[in-house]
Amino acid sequence: MLNEFVHVPRIAYFSMEIALRCEIPTYAGGLGVLAGDTLRSATDLELPMVAVSLVSRAGYFRQEIDAQGRQMEHPASWVPAGHAQSLDARVAVTIEGRKVWIGAWLYVMEGHMGGRQPVLLLDTDLDENSGDDRKITHYLYGGDNVYRLKQEIVLGLGGARLLQALGFTIRHYHMNEGHSALLGLELMRRFSYSAEDLRPGESLYDFPRVRDLCSFTTHTPVEAGHDRFPYEMVLRVLDDDFDIGMLKRLAGEDSLNMTRLALNLSEYINGVARKHAEISNAMFPGYRVHAITNGVHPYTWTAASFRQLYDHYLPGWCHEPQLLMRADCCIPDADIWQAHVQAKQHLIAKVQILTGVTLDPAIPILGFARRMTAYKRPDLLFSDLERLKAIAGKRPFQIVLAGKAHPRDENGKQIIAQLHDHARALAGTITVAYLPDYDMALAQMLTAGADVWLNTPLPPMEASGTSGMKAAFNGVPNLSVLDGWWLEGCIEGISGWAIGNAADLPDGDAQALYDKLDQVVLPLYYDDNGGWIKMMKNAISKNASYFNSHRMMRRYATEAYVR
Numbered sequence: 286m287l288n289e290f291v292h293v294p295r296i297a298y299f300s301m302e303i304a305l306r307c308e309i310p311t312y313a314g315g316l317g318v319l320a321g322d323t324l325r326s327a328t329d330l331e332l333p334m335v336a337v338s339l340v341s342r343a344g345y346f347r348q349e350i351d352a353q354g355r356q357m358e359h360p361a362s363w364v365p366a367g368h369a370q371s372l373d374a375r376v377a378v379t380i381e382g383r384k385v386w387i388g389a390w391l392y393v394m395e396g397h398m399g400g401r402q403p404v405l406l407l408d409t410d411l412d413e414n415s416g417d418d419r420k421i422t423h424y425l426y427g428g429d430n431v432y433r434l435k436q437e438i439v440l441g442l443g444g445a446r447l448l449q450a451l452g453f454t455i456r457h458y459h460m461n462e463g464h465s466a467l468l469g470l471e472l473m474r475r476f477s478y479s480a481e482d483l484r485p486g487e488s489l490y491d492f493p494r495v496r497d498l499c500s501f502t503t504h505t506p507v508e509a510g511h512d513r514f515p516y517e518m519v520l521r522v523l524d525d526d527f528d529i530g531m532l533k534r535l536a537g538e539d540s541l542n543m544t545r546l547a548l549n550l551s552e553y554i555n556g557v558a559r560k561h562a563e564i565s566n567a568m569f570p571g572y573r574v575h576a577i578t579n580g581v582h583p584y585t586w587t588a589a590s591f592r593q594l595y596d597h598y599l600p601g602w603c604h605e606p607q608l609l610m611r612a613d614c615c616i617p618d619a620d621i622w623q624a625h626v627q628a629k630q631h632l633i634a635k636v637q638i639l640t641g642v643t644l645d646p647a648i649p650i651l652g653f654a655r656r657m658t659a660y661k662r663p664d665l666l667f668s669d670l671e672r673l674k675a676i677a678g679k680r681p682f683q684i685v686l687a688g689k690a691h692p693r694d695e696n697g698k699q700i701i702a703q704l705h706d707h708a709r710a711l712a713g714t715i716t717v718a719y720l721p722d723y724d725m726a727l728a729q730m731l732t733a734g735a736d737v738w739l740n741t742p743l744p745p746m747e748a749s750g751t752s753g754m755k756a757a758f759n760g761v762p763n764l765s766v767l768d769g770w771w772l773e774g775c776i777e778g779i780s781g782w783a784i785g786n787a788a789d790l791p792d793g794d795a796q797a798l799y800d801k802l803d804q805v806v807l808p809l810y811y812d813d814n815g816g817w818i819k820m821m822k823n824a825i826s827k828n829a830s831y832f833n834s835h836r837m838m839r840r841y842a843t844e845a846y847v848r
């Protein structure tokens with residue numbers, strides 16, 4: 286069953302999480318959705334890849350929210366056999382002195398244009414293993430630091446070995462985040478010279494060859510966000526035969542820093558937006574960090590009503606989303622509005638089913654959905670409830686929210702509870718709905734059915750952000766703080782709106798948000814329907830035409846994979 290895939294050399298794409306489809310919970314948020322969109326674009330563009338990830342049988346988690354706004358976490362278990370084929374091959378890694386066997390599931394991603402790509406989901410839940418080793422690939426981002434290190438051993442070392450055992454020819458390795466950086470150790474082992482052949486001073490390892498084979502994408506604009514493991518733990522857990530002195534030189538003297546390791550073993554390094562690359566260059570002096578701004582997959586993130594429009598007026602857009610740049614001139618206003626009305630109706634119906642809250646189709650919806658964590662500032666909109674009510678008193682609007690907090694992010698959970706308090710306090714003046722269990726399917730409905738997509742991160746924490754790009758594919762303009770991709774996407778008053786200036790202190794952001802909403806966004810919506818539709822078209826023609834994963838993959842292909 287692998288014959289179809291192994292005869293052509295492929296790019297191996299390693300990611301701890303990957304959003305393959307709505308029913309498979311092997312992702313937590315933006316990083317996994319990006320990995321999925323990467324593979325979806327490679328599928329449409331017929332760029333031969335093979336993705337490697339963990340099977341995460343227990344998923345991330347299913348979120349339920351009680352009447353007090355408390356998040357409850359339930360397992361999101363899935364049955365791999367329902368979607369993927371079990372492969373016979375086995376490879377082993379040594380963990381804590383034991384042999385841990387790794388098998389894999391083959392999931393075949395099938396594109397809507399006929400492309401197919403293999404995905405290997407690594408699994409240690411095998412009869413050959415005992416006790417806790419069977420659970421190493423169970424929980425996505427669960428467990429402690431030791432558990433995490435074990436997962437990264439399985440992903441990096443195990444993944445590289447399994448590709449070889451299955452007969453894949455890999456022309457390039459792409460590490461999506463530092464989690465898989467241990468694959469570099471496996472390549473070093475593979476491309477080392479025997480000691481007798483070396484002249485004094487020569488390296489045992491063929492570093493140029495390893496580096497030439499590897500690219501690394503970093504996603505985290507803060508030092509604390511990078512995985513680190515103390516060497517006493519590394520020595521205990523990863524006692525595979527490797528050269529600890531060399532590892533310290535590559536990954537940091539004090540602790541094993543996965544980002545350092547990836548930086549040192551990759552010839553091509555990139556950040557996920559221009560500003561993020563700048564920050565990364567300052568954070569990692571001595572390395573050249575390129576910028577490839579993220580994108581989203583065109584077909585996946587476009588609502589049915591807009592797909593029909595684009596198919597009719599801009600045929601070929603699914604292969605060349607640049608064609609969307611003509612949307613402003615080539616699609617009639619009435620068609621755009623009608624397509625939006627449909628997407629909004631779908632969202633309103635879903636909100637009713639999930640929460641019992643009734644939204645009014647004649648009133649604009651502000652959408653905000655993403656990981657609930659402090660730096661995203663989900664509560665910024667609610668900083669001054671009286672001001673918010675006053676604005677809504679003049680021109681009404683309604684708010685739809687969604688998002689999960691990581692089970693160990695107590696602060697994130699508190700924010701969810703506070704948002705529920707705010708919703709209660711605003712009842713009667715502003716309708717607020719909070720949708721539980723944010724996932725790909727909800728993201729599709731929300732980014733298409735809202736009228737304005739709101740984003741309020743604390744700069745410079747948003748490396749890129751992608752949900753606003755999904756909104757653009759559905760003609761939904763962004764209202765966002767200038768950070769991540771929006772620094773590149775925002776043309777003020779044309780493709781959307783900025784909250785504050787890039788040079789301002791973030792303290793003023795709430796004020797700036799209220800002012801923009803009150804004086805610009807809502808007046809345009811209510812008083813100038815033609816102007817509003819122009820804005821919608823510009824979101825498509827100026828933002829969706831560029832911030833898509835086809836453009837992103839064409840750049841990875843020509844700048845990272847083929848050099």
Ligand SMILES: *Cc1c(COP(=O)(O)O)cnc(C)c1O
Pocket residue numbers: 313314315316318654655656723724725728729749750751752753755
């Ligand atoms: C797109 C997406 C994200 C990322 O959204 P950001 O705006 O980048 O935070 C997170 N979760 C899900 C389910 C998504 O679809």
